[in-house]
Amino acid sequence: MSTTVTTTTGMWKGGRSPFNVEYGKLMMWYFLMSDSFTFGAFLIAYGTTRFATNGWPNPNEVFDKAPFIGGGFPLVYVSFMTFVLIISSVTMVLAVHEGHKMNRKGVVKYLILTIIGGLIFLGSQAWEWTHLFQEGAWWGRNPFPNYDGTISTTNFTNFFFTITGFHGFHVFSGVVINITMLIMTLRKTFDKRGHYLMIEKAGLYWHFVDLVWVFVFTCFYLV
Amino acid sequence: MEHTLESLAAEQHVGGGTKEIIRVTIILSVLTGVELALGFAMMHMPYEGLERHFFKGAILILMLVKAFYIVAYFMHLKHELRNLIMTIVVPLFLFAWFIIAFLSDGNSFKNDKNTWDRNHKERSQEKMPVKEEQTHKLE
Numbered sequence: 001m002s003t004t005v006t007t008t009t010g011m012w013k014g015g016r017s018p019f020n021v022e023y024g025k026l027m028m029w030y031f032l033m034s035d036s037f038t039f040g041a042f043l044i045a046y047g048t049t050r051f052a053t054n055g056w057p058n059p060n061e062v063f064d065k066a067p068f069i070g071g072g073f074p075l076v077y078v079s080f081m082t083f084v085l086i087i088s089s090v091t092m093v094l095a096v097h098e099g100h101k102m103n104r105k106g107v108v109k110y111l112i113l114t115i116i117g118g119l120i121f122l123g124s125q126a127w128e129w130t131h132l133f134q135e136g137a138w139w140g141r142n143p144f145p146n147y148d149g150t151i152s153t154t155n156f157t158n159f160f161f162t163i164t165g166f167h168g169f170h171v172f173s174g175v176v177i178n179i180t181m182l183i184m185t186l187r188k189t190f191d192k193r194g195h196y197l198m199i200e201k202a203g204l205y206w207h208f209v210d211l212v213w214v215f216v217f218t219c220f221y222l223v
Numbered sequence: 224m225e226h227t228l229e230s231l232a233a234e235q236h237v238g239g240g241t242k243e244i245i246r247v248t249i250i251l252s253v254l255t256g257v258e259l260a261l262g263f264a265m266m267h268m269p270y271e272g273l274e275r276h277f278f279k280g281a282i283l284i285l286m287l288v289k290a291f292y293i294v295a296y297f298m299h300l301k302h303e304l305r306n307l308i309m310t311i312v313v314p315l316f317l318f319a320w321f322i323i324a325f326l327s328d329g330n331s332f333k334n335d336k337n338t339w340d341r342n343h344k345e346r347s348q349e350k351m352p353v354k355e356e357q358t359h360k361l362e
Contacts, residue, residue, distance in 0.1 A: 011306065019307040029311055040318055044325050051329030054337065054347035060266050074266065079259050086255065090248045093297050097241065145351035147270050152351065200299075207297045211290055218286040222262045223279040 028201045032208045035170075039212050042166065043219055046159040055146030057156050059221050062144045065131055078221045081124045082213065085171075088117025089210040092178075096203045099196030104185060107199060111182045114206065118175040125168050129161070137161075160220060167209070167216050174209045177202050247296040251289060258285050 011018040019026055050056055060074035067077070091113040098106030136143035142157040181202045190196045261278050268275040295301035300308055337344045 011304075018304075019310075020304050021307060026307070029307070033311055033314060036315065037317075040321065044321055047322070048325040048329035051326050052332040052336075054333065054344075075259055075262050079255070082255055083252070086248075086251050089293070089297055090244065093244050094241075097244065145353075149350045150347060151349055204298055207293055210297075211293045214286055214289050214293065218258070218282060222258060222282050 022197055025197065025201055025204070028204050032204060035208065036212075039163075039166070039215070042159075042163050043215060046163060046219065049155050049159065053153060053155065055148055055150050055152065057142070057144040057152050058147040061147075062132075062137075063128075063221055065128075067127055075221065077124070077128065078217060081121055082217050084117050084120050084124070085210050085213050088114045088121070089207055091117065092203045092206045096196075096200050099190070099199040102191070102196065104188070104191060107185050107190075107196065108182065111178055111185065111199075115175055115178050115182065118171055118178065118206075122168065122171055122175065125164065125171075129164075132157075163216060164220070167212055170209045170212065174202075174206050177205060243296060247292050250292055254285050254289050254292075258282050261285075 021029075063078060064074040065071045065077065066073050066080075069076070091110045095107050095110035095114060098110060132138075137157045137160075139158055139161055140154050142152055142154045144152060144156065146152045181199055184190065184198065185196075190198060261282050265275055265278045268278070300311065337347075
């Protein structure tokens with residue numbers, strides 16, 4: 001920074017960005033804030049319904065299947081999905097990091113890894129949804145009894161498919177954004193611009209997708 | 224004082240660094256591991272018991288810690304200016320009211336229904352007819 005600003009009010013006197021970020025990044029933050037309220041509203045609706053219901057299906061009995069090994073393994077598959085998403089978040093940070101260093105090859109490498117992580121996650125979710133559908137679960141249909149064997153409501157499946165579906169849609173758009181970033185990087189768009197700030201914005205979105213999964217994973221599979 | 228995008232890009236070197244990324248990755252993995260361990264430990268506890276609720280509370284706290292690490296380090300918010308941090312974080316405190324108000328409302332709805340609607344209480348104690356294991360095919 002060429003000048004040192006000593007007072008906070010100086011930040012607002014014009015001539016510089018008071019938040020010290022570019023416009024697009026600030027707007028990405030505000031978008032993510034509003035998106036977190038959307039997800040928050042969904043999850044709180046789910047929590048409220050759960051608190052208002054006698055009994056609830058046991059997630060460890062419902063989500064106990066994994067490809068190749070079959071049933072009876074609660075939490076195994078979903079922890080795999082969680083780790084995939086965390087690792088893809090890490091590779092995204094590394095892509096942003098390479099962007100700071102203006103290292104195009106590094107950005108390309110880590111973006112590809114991030115995209116692969118996103119696709120593995122989407123594939124896992126597709127498998128899980130297909131399997132649940134084959135067991136008779138869908139919006140409006142719930143074959144799983146409550147943990148004490150009593151009759152359950154369809155709220156369980158409705159919330160599960162709506163919220164994981166909405167999150168999956170975010171993952172999908174994140175992958176599309178990352179592929180766009182990859183193409184732009186390969187075409188040297190950012191080198192011509194002289195900065196890789198666009199990768200940071202895509203990164204913010206991707207980390208947000210990971211962040212939401214932390215909450216969805218906990219609320220549906222763990223507690 | 225020129226403030227180009229290039230200079231913004233250059234300024235944002237504060238914090239970060241590969242060391243920090245590795246450190247946060249390890250922290251997030253360990254926290255997830257602990258969450259899963261608690262989840263496995265919880266499986267055989269009685270439902271609606273105090274012990275189970277305690278474990279659930281611990282998992283929820285770990286979830287918030289994970290969220291903090293993702294936002295602060297991966298999303299880089301910790302290294303932004305205080306002004307920016309505040310405009311993002313302060314509105315989110317609305318969630319405190321949001322969660323308390325709605326969950327307690329749901330809970331009192333359940334209690335009122337169980338107290339005053341006999342039929343509701345009895346119906347929720349009926350067992351679900353066990354269907355023949357339908358499609359348990361995998362692969």
